[in-house]
Amino acid sequence: MTRDARHERRSVAAATLVAALLALAGCSVAPEDAGPVHDPYEAQNRAVHDFNRGVDRAVLRPVSRSFRGDPEAEPSDLAVVVVNFGENLGAPQQAVNRLLQGDLRRAGRNALRFTLNTTLGFGGLFDVAGDMGLAPDDTDFGETLYVWGVPEGAYQELPLLGPSTERRTAGRVVDIFTDPLGSVLSTEQRRAAAAARLAGRVIERGRYGGAVDSVLYDSADSYAQTRLIYLQNRRFELAGEDAAPSEADFTDPYEDLYGE
Amino acid sequence: MANDLTRRGTLAALAGGAALALAPRAAQALTEAQARDLVQSLVDDINAVIASGKPEAAMYRDFERIFATYADVPTVALYTLGVDGRAATDAQKRAYIDAFRGYIARKYGARFRDFIGGRLEMEGVRRIKSYYQVRTTAYLRGEDPFFVDFQVSDRSGEPRFFNMFIEGVNMLLTEREEIGAMLDRRGRDLDRLIADLRTMG
Numbered sequence: 001m002t003r004d005a006r007h008e009r010r011s012v013a014a015a016t017l018v019a020a021l022l023a024l025a026g027c028s029v030a031p032e033d034a035g036p037v038h039d040p041y042e043a044q045n046r047a048v049h050d051f052n053r054g055v056d057r058a059v060l061r062p063v064s065r066s067f068r069g070d071p072e073a074e075p076s077d078l079a080v081v082v083v084n085f086g087e088n089l090g091a092p093q094q095a096v097n098r099l100l101q102g103d104l105r106r107a108g109r110n111a112l113r114f115t116l117n118t119t120l121g122f123g124g125l126f127d128v129a130g131d132m133g134l135a136p137d138d139t140d141f142g143e144t145l146y147v148w149g150v151p152e153g154a155y156q157e158l159p160l161l162g163p164s165t166e167r168r169t170a171g172r173v174v175d176i177f178t179d180p181l182g183s184v185l186s187t188e189q190r191r192a193a194a195a196a197r198l199a200g201r202v203i204e205r206g207r208y209g210g211a212v213d214s215v216l217y218d219s220a221d222s223y224a225q226t227r228l229i230y231l232q233n234r235r236f237e238l239a240g241e242d243a244a245p246s247e248a249d250f251t252d253p254y255e256d257l258y259g260e
Numbered sequence: 261m262a263n264d265l266t267r268r269g270t271l272a273a274l275a276g277g278a279a280l281a282l283a284p285r286a287a288q289a290l291t292e293a294q295a296r297d298l299v300q301s302l303v304d305d306i307n308a309v310i311a312s313g314k315p316e317a318a319m320y321r322d323f324e325r326i327f328a329t330y331a332d333v334p335t336v337a338l339y340t341l342g343v344d345g346r347a348a349t350d351a352q353k354r355a356y357i358d359a360f361r362g363y364i365a366r367k368y369g370a371r372f373r374d375f376i377g378g379r380l381e382m383e384g385v386r387r388i389k390s391y392y393q394v395r396t397t398a399y400l401r402g403e404d405p406f407f408v409d410f411q412v413s414d415r416s417g418e419p420r421f422f423n424m425f426i427e428g429v430n431m432l433l434t435e436r437e438e439i440g441a442m443l444d445r446r447g448r449d450l451d452r453l454i455a456d457l458r459t460m461g
Contacts, residue, residue, distance in 0.1 A: 036433065136404070207403075211371065214367070219438055219441070220441035220442040220445055221437075221441035225434065225438060229429050229434060232428050232434075233427050233428050236425075236427060237428070241407065244386065245393045247388060250388055251339075251432045251433055252389065253335050253336065253338075253339035253423070254335065254413065254422075257335065257338050257339060
């Protein structure tokens with residue numbers, strides 16, 4: 001099969017998936033007065049949560065600890081390089097998503113970061129763009145859907161990947177098929193990219209070890225805490241740093257307690 | 261005689277203090293400057309502890325003390341009890357507030373430990389209803405900066421923060437859910453929860 005044909009097939013598949021997933025993402029809309037959490041799949045999600053916690057306890061947590069060594073030490077040079085490499089490979093995808101979100105400034109920033117880090121940063125091992133003041137910018141197709149006005153959908157906990165929403169899950173699937181690097185990299189290179197991302201996750205798990213442990217292992221209901229923390233944080237990130245504090249989401253303990 | 265008077269005076273003051281803790285005074289108008297000053301002094305205290313170079317255990321104790329000093333602990337505590345708080349006696353409420361003070365200070369004090377080697381910086385103040393939200397940015401070693409927001413009120417009688425958000429995660433909501441789950445696990449027995457809380461966090 002020629003590269004063009006392969007590419008075209010991939011595009012068709014992607015377009016079909018987008019349509020299917022948009023329909024799916026739209027299928028579970030929270031009732032107006034549902035509160036901050038819409039979780040109709042709770043029983044299934046809890047089963048996945050138990051599985052994920054088992055994987056964390058048996059694999060991710062011990063491996064991340066042995067990687068990390070001294071918990072108070074600065075991240076090792078190797079850890080930094082691995083994280084940089086994985087992040088750099090995500091930059092073209094993020095540029096595309098920023099473009100789809102109509103954010104030309106950040107689309108350009110991601111494109112420039114990728115160019116600088118891939119060339120001057122030895123294939124993305126060093127974040128020279130960051131040193132020049134072009135900070136990393138994380139986004140995904142889930143955010144693009146948010147910008148397009150697609151509702152969040154129900155809460156989901158995915159095997160191995162962890163907390164998500166229907167909209168974010170749809171975004172993940174689309175991101176797999178629309179990665180500009182997907183058609184450029186060889187199979188070996190793709191494997192290396194996947195390995196770098198996986199290693200990056202292990203390193204991140206080690207870095208936020210205390211906070212993650214406290215939620216997963218010290219909570220009375222780790223599923224509910226993970227869900228609430230994830231949803232709040234995701235919404236906060238999507239709203240953007242300049243968003244005004246929302247009166248609708250405001251928690252007023254004085255009114256609640258003293259009826260003032 | 262003098263002793264009796266003193267004792268009575270002390271008891272009255274204690275009772276007054278307890279009443280104050282449970283039913284805040286009507287609010288004076290909190291100004292933006294007061295809210296900013298409170299958080300600035302909180303941030304200065306945290307940064308001073310971080311920079312002190314003390315052993316970690318001593319830092320945790322300092323963070324606990326800072327939390328208990330700057331937060332409106334009775335309000336935060338009673339809010340997290342939810343509807344179970346309404347059925348509680350005043351004695352239970354006081355015992356719960358006391359146990360919660362240690363629990364929340366240890367828990368969030370332990371999160372401040374991640375700040376060792378970093379610093380907090382004041383950003384801006386925004387009004388939300390009759391309160392102020394003060395934004396700070398945390399700059400930690402080897403991490404992208406992130407936001408920590410404090411919401412401030414003087415309804416306890418003096419300016420205190422009653423909620424904090426770490427990257428959008430709302431302490432009041434998160435703790436209310438967690439305390440609710442703890443109560444579930446204890447058959448909604450508040451006294452058992454109070455006893456257990458004293459060593460948790």
